[in-house]
Amino acid sequence: MPEEGSGAGAGGAVADRLAAVLRPVRAGNGFEEALEQILQVVRLGLVPAGGRLPAERELAERLGISRVTLREVLRVLHDQGLVEARRGRYGGTFVLPRPDTGGEDELRRRVAEVDIEDVLRYREVLEVGAAGLCAAHGLAGERAERLRAALARTHDAPLAEYRRVDTLLHLTLAELSGSPSLAGQYAAVRASVNGLLDCIPLLVRNLEHSQQQHTALVTAVLDGDADGARAVMREHCAGTAALLRGFLA
Incomplete structure (x- = not known):
């Protein structure tokens, strides 16, 4: 057959x-x-x-x-x-056959307005850099507690709230890097990433995996392991990029 x-x-x-x-x-x-x-x-x-x-x-x-x-x-x-x-x-x-619907046309229009590869690569540069800076310079006291609290919110978040608190965790890491310029640039690129993420479904398996990576990332940062923090963040960004390319490219 x-x-x-x-x-x-x-x-x-x-x-x-x-x-x-x-x-x-x-x-x-x-x-x-x-x-x-x-x-x-x-x-x-x-x-x-x-x-x-x-x-x-x-x-x-x-x-x-x-x-x-x-x-x-x-x-x-x-x-x-x-x-x-x-x-x-x-x-x-x-x-299965894929129906040609208005929703599909709208998705294509939105994706066509964004250079996906540029967004994903720029995001990776900023995120990996922020993670390395936080770990290398060290976080203690109130700064360390801010990062722990941001991580805890992702663990407790209902599915509908997950992307919002996930964004807050990553923004917190960028802010704690000590570079206001980096944090500002990251906020802008994260808005583009979230626009792409809104075009794909929330996958429970992926969110569970992301949580494992978040925990490993925060642990590496608080331990002062800059190489480890950069490696975890690079892998984390690659996982998101794989999903976006798969659904949208």
Whole structure:
């Protein structure tokens, strides 16, 4: 039962195109990067509407992730109406047609107004720099308590409030860096990032992962581990970037 076209070569052509997109992910952001890659497969039409994605075992092996993580990725795609699971002899995960709606047109218009790569790279430079400065110069007393309190608010936040308190945590770190210029520039770029984040769904798995990274980040900063703080922040930014590229690029 060929997925695309006809003839013996069709399946091989699909496999070649998938090999160009699907590759082992990095351990730090496995869920986010796997989601980015499979979204690329779907949005680029490498598997057309009505076509079947590779079997779970093959996908997990290509991406270098567990089948548990893969199923969480596929669940997100299902919830977004991009794929459906079918049972039986010819079952699997199938790509659904994407309706051309006014909402999709509006999304494309909003995204077209922003240079996504520029925003993401500038954000990473500012965030990594702020984390390194805070750790290198040291936070103590009231300044350390401000950062701890900002982290605590993210742990207690309901889903609808999460992005707001997440933003406040990152802004707090920028403000504590000791550079008003950096903090001001970060506030501006974060507004652009939030505009992009508003275009994609809140994913519980991603938020749980973000919380783990937030905790590791604050720990590194308060321990004075500048290299560690920069590494965690760089990984954290990469996870967000993977989701945005996957959904919006």
